[in-house]
Amino acid sequence: MSEGVEWALHSCVNLAWSGPDRAVPAARLAAWHDLPPAYLNKQLQALARAGILTSTPGPRGGFRLTRPLDRITLMDVVAAVEGPEEAFRCAEIRQQGPGGGPAASYAAECAIAHAMGRAELAWRRELAARTLDEIRQQAEQQAPGAPERLRAWLEEAG
16 A cells, blocks of 8 residues: 555545635645655545545635545545555466466465455455544544644644
């Protein structure tokens, strides 16, 4: 999983903390965590294409959440940034080389592909069961002043 997923998740929480009426530019979101603005913008655009964020152009423009955090799952963000493909892709190497060939039987699914598929399903179910609002709540418990610090910092930018 790319670092873009982490950046996108933090950006969603930061947008919630900034307030529903504020559009925050990608460069400003990037500056909060000292991230490369162009790369973060790609992640934010992916979230916008997935309907998680909306983008407003112009000097007062930026990104906003399209719905409350309790209606956005971790899986929503992962799928938006990483795409819907499975993390593990079996290339059927068991059928190649001296171990493969016509004498071997490959009627059954590859045992490794089967195990990885089960793990992938469990991972996706867990991500789909967790909302960004749960993450926000935990973040606020760990750093109670974070939302106010972010809002004050955004106010400094105008």
